[in-house]
Amino acid sequence: MEYAQGNGGLKFLQISRVSRLGECEVKFVDAFVKPQVQTKAMKTGVKMHEELTEGLPKVSKEDVIKQISEGRKFGVRELFVTDNRYSIRGRIDSLEMTGNVVDGRNEGIIVDDKYTRMEYDSIPLQYKLQLAAYASAIRNSAEYGSICSIIGARLICRVSGTHEIIKEFEAGRAELASWVYNMPIAAKVAWVLYKGERKPRHMRLDIGTGEWGVCGCGHNGF
Numbered sequence: 001m002e003y004a005q006g007n008g009g010l011k012f013l014q015i016s017r018v019s020r021l022g023e024c025e026v027k028f029v030d031a032f033v034k035p036q037v038q039t040k041a042m043k044t045g046v047k048m049h050e051e052l053t054e055g056l057p058k059v060s061k062e063d064v065i066k067q068i069s070e071g072r073k074f075g076v077r078e079l080f081v082t083d084n085r086y087s088i089r090g091r092i093d094s095l096e097m098t099g100n101v102v103d104g105r106n107e108g109i110i111v112d113d114k115y116t117r118m119e120y121d122s123i124p125l126q127y128k129l130q131l132a133a134y135a136s137a138i139r140n141s142a143e144y145g146s147i148c149s150i151i152g153a154r155l156i157c158r159v160s161g162t163h164e165i166i167k168e169f170e171a172g173r174a175e176l177a178s179w180v181y182n183m184p185i186a187a188k189v190a191w192v193l194y195k196g197e198r199k200p201r202h203m204r205l206d207i208g209t210g211e212w213g214v215c216g217c218g219h220n221g222f
Contacts, residue, residue, distance in 0.1 A: 010194070012082065015090025015133040018190045022126030022207065024215035025200035029193050061143065068106045068147045073099030081144065083137035086187035092134050097148070105149035110134050112153070115160045123155050123169045129186060129207040131155065131171065132179035139180070152176060175208075182210035 020028040082089040094111035131153040157166040202219035203212045
C-alpha cells in the first residue's frame with residue numbers, strides 16, 4: 001500500500017479531506033498521494049454552490065466579525081475558518097447567526113449543502129465529521145472563537161440544477177457537542193497519516209462515538 005510517507009509541507013489540513021476519515025483512512029491518504037481528478041459530479045457541485053451565492057452582496061471578514069460582535073441576526077455564505085488548535089481549515093457553506101447572545105457570544109448554526117443522487121436516511125459519517133470540524137474551527141478560531149458559539153448544524157441535500165431540497169437533517173446542541181468532543185481523535189489521526197507515521201487502514205471513524213469501524217471498501221480493516 002502506497003502511503004504519504006514523509007509528508008510535512010502543509011501547515012493546515014483541509015476539512016473536506018479530514019472528513020474522509022469518516023469514509024476510510026485509505027481514501028484520506030489517497031487524496032494526497034494520488035492525482036485528484038475532478039469528476040463531472042464534482043464540477044456540478046462547484047457550479048451549484050456558486051449559483052447559491054449569485055446576487056448576494058459581498059461581505060468582508062471584518063463586516064462578519066462586526067455583525068457577530070454586535071449580536072446581529074444574519075447569514076453569511078462561503079465563510080473561511082481556521083482551527084488553530086488542530087491546524088485544520090475549511091469553508092463553511094453557510095453560517096446562520098441567531099442574534100441570541102449568551103455569555104458574550106452570538107449563537108449560530110452551521111449549514112452544509114450537498115448535491116447528491118442518494119437519499120440518505122441519516123447523516124453519513126463523513127458529513128458528521130465535516131460538520132464537527134467546522135464547529136471546532138469556529139470554537140478554536142482567532143477571529144470567531146470569542147464572539148460566536150455554535151449551537152447546531154444542518155445538512156441540506158439538494159437536487160442539482162434546481163436546488164430543490166430533498167431532505168434536511170439537523171444536529172442540536174448536545175449532539176453536535178458530542179461530535180466536537182471527539183475531534184481530537186480525528187485531528188490526531190489525520191496528521192499521523194499525512195506525515196506518514198503509519199500506514200492507513202481500511203477503517204472509518206464514527207465521530208459521534210469516537211470509535212473506529214471497518215469501512216465499506218470490501219476489506220477486513222487492513
